[in-house]
Amino acid sequence: MPTIFLTHPDSARRLYYGAEAEAGLAALGTLRRNPHDRPLTPDELVVAAADSDVVVSDRQTPGPAELFDRMPRLVAFVRCAVDVRNVDVAAASRNGILATQASPGFATAVAEWIVGAMIALARGTATYAAAYHAGVPPAPRIGREIRGSVVGIIGYGTIARRLARLLAPFEARILVYDPYVPIAPVGVEPAELPTLLAEADFVVPLAVATAETENLIGGAALLRMKPTAFLVNASRGNLVDEAALEAALDAGRIAGAAMDVGRAADQMPSPHLAARPDVLATPHIGGLTPGAIAHQALETVRQVAAVLKGTAPPGALNADAAHRLARLGNGGPG
Numbered sequence: 001m002p003t004i005f006l007t008h009p010d011s012a013r014r015l016y017y018g019a020e021a022e023a024g025l026a027a028l029g030t031l032r033r034n035p036h037d038r039p040l041t042p043d044e045l046v047v048a049a050a051d052s053d054v055v056v057s058d059r060q061t062p063g064p065a066e067l068f069d070r071m072p073r074l075v076a077f078v079r080c081a082v083d084v085r086n087v088d089v090a091a092a093s094r095n096g097i098l099a100t101q102a103s104p105g106f107a108t109a110v111a112e113w114i115v116g117a118m119i120a121l122a123r124g125t126a127t128y129a130a131a132y133h134a135g136v137p138p139a140p141r142i143g144r145e146i147r148g149s150v151v152g153i154i155g156y157g158t159i160a161r162r163l164a165r166l167l168a169p170f171e172a173r174i175l176v177y178d179p180y181v182p183i184a185p186v187g188v189e190p191a192e193l194p195t196l197l198a199e200a201d202f203v204v205p206l207a208v209a210t211a212e213t214e215n216l217i218g219g220a221a222l223l224r225m226k227p228t229a230f231l232v233n234a235s236r237g238n239l240v241d242e243a244a245l246e247a248a249l250d251a252g253r254i255a256g257a258a259m260d261v262g263r264a265a266d267q268m269p270s271p272h273l274a275a276r277p278d279v280l281a282t283p284h285i286g287g288l289t290p291g292a293i294a295h296q297a298l299e300t301v302r303q304v305a306a307v308l309k310g311t312a313p314p315g316a317l318n319a320d321a322a323h324r325l326a327r328l329g330n331g332g333p334g
Contacts (some may be wrong), residue, residue, distance in 0.1 A: 001028035002308050002328070005049035008080075015288065016058060019081065021297035025056065042067045049074070053328065054307055056300050059083055060266050063099065065091035068090045075324045076100065076307040080300045083236075083319065085209070093321035100303050100315040104158045105295025106287030110260075111163040113286040115170075117258035118146060118202050121230045126280045144201070146170040152200030154193065154216070155207030155235070156181045156241040163204065164188050175200060178207070197224035202232055209236035219244040225254050232236050234286045237262040242270055250323055251277050260286040 004025050005245055008017050013033070023030050032052065033038055039060040040048060043279040046067060047056050055074060057063060059081035065088045068074070076098040081220020084101045088153060092099040120126050123143040131138035149172050153160045156178040164174050168187050176183050183190040197203060203225060207213045217231065218241035225231070231254060242263055248254050258280040262269035267284050275280035287293075303313040312319035 001055040003032060003051050004029050004054045004056060004304060005032045005045075006053040006056045007034050007040055007049075008058040009034050009039060012058055012060075016273050016293055017297045018290075018293055020121065020259060020294065021301050024298065024301035025304060028301070028308060029053070046070045046220040046334050054304050056080060056304065057087075063087035063092065068092045068095045068097050071095075071097075074115075075328060076304070076322070078300050078307070080296050082296075083209075084128065089317050093318040096321065096323040098307060098312060098319065098322035098325055099317045100300075101300050101317060102296040102315060105299070106289075106292035107162045107303040109160045109292040110159050110234050111166050113167055113260060113282070114163055114204060114232055115146075116160075116258075117232050117234070117280055118151075118230070120280055121150075121202075121256055121258055122146065127277065130277070134207070148172070149201040150175060150199050151202045151204060152177070152191070152196035153188075154178070154181055154196065154203070154205045157206060157208065159235070160204075160206045163206070191203040193221075194224060197221055198226070199227055201226070202230050204232045204234075205239045206235045207239060209238040214238050215241040217241065217245070219247070222248040222253060227253055228255050230255050231257040232259075233257070233262075237264075237267050237269075242273060246273060251275065256280070260284055 006025060027328045042062065042064055051073060053073060054076045056078045057080060063077050074097050077087065077092055080102055080103055082104050089098055089099045094246055124141060127321065128138045139169055147170055151167060151172045152175045153163060154174050154177050164187060167174055174188040175196045176188045177191055177193045177196045205217055207216060216239045222244055243258060256278040259269045261284055262266045262284045264270045269281040306313035308310045308328055312322060312323050312325065
């Protein structure tokens with residue numbers, strides 16, 4: 001029987017993997033689990049998964065070169081997330097190990113979070129709720145409708161497209177900037193980044209986190225925004241220069257921000273920004289819904305099933321270099 005190691009800590013396994021997917025892995029072979037309620041270090045994973053043919057990894061467990069160099073039995077490193085920036089795919093390839101990623105089944109969940117955050121910012125919902133929770137009835141203030149507002153979306157991938165469709169009934173004007181994706185002007189307007197920043201009432205960065213997009217929303221971008229505009233980040237903390245954002249909020253150069261991500265551990269919002277009254281923060285839960293979690297978790301089960309047959313599944317990042325797959329395709333592990 002092949003051996004499969006699931007890296008999710010106990011609490012994360014319940015939230016981010018689920019019983020159905022776990023049972024699916026157990027049906028495929030001998031399933032071993034992370035014995036700690038925290039992410040494993042590479043050294044710990046090497047020891048814990050030494051006899052494993054497949055590692056199914058949560059997003060916090062890295063796949064560095066030292067891991068792949070020290071696991072001669074490992075055939076595949078299956079990531080239960082889209083983000084593989086902490087997986088050394090080149091090192092996996094050098095060792096003949098398959099690396100995979102999951103597809104973004106969280107697009108609807110994250111897009112809905114963004115719409116909810118926009119409404120909460122525009123109407124002051126969180127501020128009112130906090131005041132009432134503190135026993136201080138708040139003073140009403142004028143809010144803003146999404147109808148007639150300008151929403152600027154930076155990056156036009158899966159989440160951005162879903163967000164644009166969700167916003168259509170709100171009758172907002174939607175500007176989109178993405179230098180790498182053709183933007184068909186159906187319900188959205190292509191715009192250059194300076195124009196988008198200057199005209200948007202809500203700036204929503206949804207670009208892929210790369211070296212090029214590091215601190216994309218920095219001091220210069222924030223200076224272009226209207227003082228009545230809001231920043232809404234549900235993509236990656238790397239896209240926003242937090243020092244510049246804090247300075248802009250302090251100076252009243254923008255009206256506020258919402259963030260589901262940041263530069264704290266596991267892409268959580270940074271506590272010092274999350275504590276501000278002009279910031280609406282949630283702990284990286286934009287994609288934490290049953291449908292979104294099941295999509296990626298069950299996808300990893302299908303990927304493992306393919307790997308155990310000696311084939312590269314959809315989501316494979318280095319199929320051409322994964323020569324260890326032949327061990328399983330030729331009759332089993334070992």
